[in-house]
């Protein structure tokens with residue numbers, strides 16, 4: 001079995017490549033132009049002869065000589081800071097990039113999975129969000145380059161399924177976190193973790209009452225792999241229904257890092273969704289999937305990863321105390 005992962009040098013894509021190899025795929029090809037990804041993310045995989053890295057922009061086409069059995073289309077800027085910096089590239093990869101990935105899948109008779117997003121629900125008026133909800137997206141707001149690119153990518157995927165017989169499916173990914181997020185990518189977990197570890201003020205947008213549901217990356221990847229094994233179109237929500245306010249999250253991270261950073265409020269970005277929580281009934285019924293990693297455990301693994309990179313020494317007390325499972329000794 002041969003897998004192609006577009007955006008495979010990104011945060012989720014690199015975890016996917018790793019897990020596909022572990023799952024026994026004979027060959028995993030990663031296509032990435034490093035717009036928001038990095039070679040470091042796949043450095044370990046480069047030693048594996050079953051892994052191949054192609055440096056290329058998928059909006060210009062995807063050239064693969066060998067047979068491909070599954071295509072996972074994950075290329076796209078994903079953090080608000082990234083897609084606001086690259087609005088045109090975001091629209092192009094959602095449109096042209098998705099078309100090229102679908103063409104390749106049809107040509108090879110491969111299973112295709114599109115990485116869509118909970119952003120297709122916009123600022124939702126229905127809570128939690130089931131896949132049947134059509135969303136509340138501002139089509140001309142600053143976030144629309146991402147939201148509408150993904151909505152178009154979903155429409156294109158369904159059109160290829162109907163008109164070209166593509167064996168294509170869509171997963172709508174909710175906020176996912178874990179090792180290999182970029183410290184400065186603007187997403188809430190790396191931002192708060194790095195601020196806490198660095199002892200600088202932890203910034204919470206608005207009054208911090210807005211919620212997100214955070215899924216640990218290993219769980220998310222497990223759901224994506226299951227989507228490869230079925231022929232259904234979905235869309236299927238993949239996310240962790242455990243909802244936390246941003247203020248609660250900041251306090252958790254401060255406790256888990258043992259940081260003394262103060263929590264400060266900064267203005268809310270435009271069109272920021274107030275609440276997010278996936279209804280994962282369909283993922284359970286179709287894929288037998290549910291997230292397994294508790295938020296605290298996922299946060300600890302993520303904190304350890306960032307701390308190790310920042311040369312911040314960690315001492316993990318045993319057994320874990322309820323108040324601070326992780327004591328962080330910041331030696332800067």
Ligand code: NAD
Nearest residue numbers: 007009010011012033034035036037058075076078173176
């Ligand atoms: P990421 O930015 O870390 O990874 C995206 C990768 O795509 C990067 O390596 C980037 O260089 C690559 N890329 C971008 N444009 C490209 C192009 N034209 N050609 C080739 N490669 C290109 O983001 P991520 O968090 O890993 O997200 C991966 C996918 O999952 C994205 O499609 C994103 O929309 C989706 N998603 C992620 C989340 C999340 O919480 N992380 C939530 C919803 C959806």
